[in-house]
Structures are given as structure tokens and as C-alpha cells.
Amino acid sequence: MRPLDDREFEGICSWLYDESGIYMNESKKMLVSGRLNKRINQLGLNGFGEYLKILKSKDDEEVQIAINLLTTNETFFFREEKHFEFFEKHIIPEFLTNPSIKVWSAASSTGEEAYSFSLLMAKHLGVLKDWKILGTDINTDVLKRARSGIYPIEGIKHIDESLLKAFCLKGKNKDQEIFRIDDQIRNKVSFTKHNLINVLPTKSNFDLIILRNVLIYFELEDKQKIVQNMIQKLKPNGWFLVGHSESINGYSDQLKQYQPGCYRLESS
Numbered sequence: 513m514r515p516l517d518d519r520e521f522e523g524i525c526s527w528l529y530d531e532s533g534i535y536m537n538e539s540k541k542m543l544v545s546g547r548l549n550k551r552i553n554q555l556g557l558n559g560f561g562e563y564l565k566i567l568k569s570k571d572d573e574e575v576q577i578a579i580n581l582l583t584t585n586e587t588f589f590f591r592e593e594k595h596f597e598f599f600e601k602h603i604i605p606e607f608l609t610n611p612s613i614k615v616w617s618a619a620s621s622t623g624e625e626a627y628s629f630s631l632l633m634a635k636h637l638g639v640l641k642d643w644k645i646l647g648t649d650i651n652t653d654v655l656k657r658a659r660s661g662i663y664p665i666e667g668i669k670h671i672d673e674s675l676l677k678a679f680c681l682k683g684k685n686k687d688q689e690i691f692r693i694d695d696q697i698r699n700k701v702s703f704t705k706h707n708l709i710n711v712l713p714t715k716s717n718f719d720l721i722i723l724r725n726v727l728i729y730f731e732l733e734d735k736q737k738i739v740q741n742m743i744q745k746l747k748p749n750g751w752f753l754v755g756h757s758e759s760i761n762g763y764s765d766q767l768k769q770y771q772p773g774c775y776r777l778e779s780s
């Protein structure tokens with residue numbers, strides 16, 4: 513493994529911060545070194561300094577490859593089940609009387625979060641109703657996997673049997689290690705690249721925004737900016753969910769907390 517000296521590490525951290533807003537400190541040195549080493553070998557480069565030069569030369573393709581390598585994408589179906597209980601108890605009843613619903617799963621990773629919410633929407637609202645979920649992420653590899661709607665079979669252990677039966681297809685024979693989300697759900701969910709430090713360029717606003725397990729990667733000032741930018745994209749009385757350990761209390765006086773991780777835009 514190539515050595516990553518302090519100056520190179522600082523250079524990579526500052527480059528990553530400029531590109532994505534992700535803040536890394538000394539504790540991430542091993543992680544950065546481990547994740548970029550293989551790529552540096554593949555390219556036949558001398559070391560991190562040379563790689564950093566390529567990144568700074570605005571080689572768009574390499575910039576994306578490095579971002580894909582440096583982001584942490586852990587996720588699973590129905591992660592943080594309290595959100596799904598809250599969703600079914602408080603949000604779905606309102607959606608039942610709403611003729612057109614838009615949901616944004618920001619930092620959606622490989623899509624399990626967007627599909628988990630969409631499975632419950634399909635169950636309670638049906639697939640004929642006008643509802644859509646947009647998943648976004650900065651990492652293009654995870655977006656590709658999300659679009660496929662295909663997952664390792666272990667993922668089913670988090671999904672309720674009735675939802676599995678209604679909206680998922682288990683692979684057979686050589687495909688028995690995978691399952692896929694049925695097209696009636698996939699057609700309602702789309703995925704696109706978006707960097708959270710920018711304002712999402714959409715005309716219409718959302719009834720629900722889900723921003724879970726990603727704020728931890730940002731500094732306080734940037735977290736506040738991200739949340740403030742995102743709530744501009746909420747409809748009046750829209751819901752905003754963040755990870756249970758990611759309080760955003762005090763970030764905006766427009767948001768009222770209903771329970772940990774569950775906020776709503778106050779109508780003025």
C-alpha cells in the first residue's frame with residue numbers, strides 16, 4: 513500500500529470538501545488511503561500526489577470515480593423502523609386525501625430507502641394514485657444500482673411478507689440469490705444525480721423529504737445550509753425526516769419537531 517502523507521491527505525480532504533461538502537478529519541486517513549490506493553494502482557500512478565493533480569485538473573470522469581470511492585453508502589430496507597411507523601400513522605392518512613404526492617429521498621444511496629417508502633405507499637394508496645418518489649445521490653454507482661431495483665436476497669429479511677408478496681419478485685434457479693422490485697413500483701420511483709450542497713433544480717415542491725444518515729458527513733454550517741435549501745423545496749405543511757441521531761433542532765424556525773427525526777414545515 514502506498515503511503516499517504518499529511519499534506520496529500522489534507523489536499524484530498526480539501527478537494528473533496530470543495531466538490532461535495534463532505535468534511536473529513538484525521539480519523540478518516542486510513543479510509544481515504546484504503547479506498548483510493550487500488551485506483552492509483554489501476555492507473556499506474558506514482559502516488560496520491562499525482563492522483564490529486566488529476567482530480568484538480570477537473571477530469572470529470574476521474575472526479576466522479578473518486579467521489580464514488582470516497583462516499584459511504586451503507587443502507588438497508590426499512591432502516592430506522594420508527595420512521596416507517598410514523599409514516600404510516602401520521603403521513604399516509606394525509607396522503608390519502610392528497611390528489612398528487614411527491615416524495616424526495618435525498619442521499620438515497622442504492623435505493624432501499626426510496627423503495628421502502630414506496631412499498632408502503634403502494635400498499636396504502638395503491639399504484640394507480642398519482643404519487644412519485646425521487647431518489648438522489650452524488651454517487652453515480654449507487655444510482656445505477658438503485659435504478660435496477662435488483663437486490664441481494666438477504667434484503668428481504670427487512671421487508672414484511674405481505675409487501676414482498678405484492679410488490680417483489682424473488683429470483684429463481686440461477687437468480688435465487690437476488691430479488692427485484694416489481695415494475696409497478698419501479699415506474700413510480702426515479703433516481704438522479706444531485707449534490708446536496710446545491711439547491712435541487714425542480715419546479716414543483718415535495719410533500720415529504722427524507723434526508724437520513726448523511727448530515728453526519730458535513731460541518732455544522734453546511735448542515736444548516738443544506739437543511740435551509742431543502743426546506744425551500746417543501747410544500748406548505750410538508751414533512752421532513754432526518755436520521756434519529758441527527759437532530760436539526762434550531763436549524764430553522766420554520767420546522768416543528770413531532771418526534772425525534774420527524775419535522776414538519778410550519779405554515780406561516
Ligand SMILES: C[S@@+](CC[C@H](N)C(=O)[O-])C[C@H]1O[C@@H](n2cnc3c(N)ncnc32)[C@H](O)[C@@H]1O
Binds near residue numbers: 587
Ligand atoms: C450512509 S448513506 C445513507 C443512505 C440512506 N439515506 C439511509 O439512511 O439508509 C449516505 C449517502 O449520502 C450520499 N452523499 C454524501 N454526500 C453527498 C452529497 N454532497 N450530495 C448528495 N449525496 C451525498 C452518499 O453517496 C451515500 O449514498
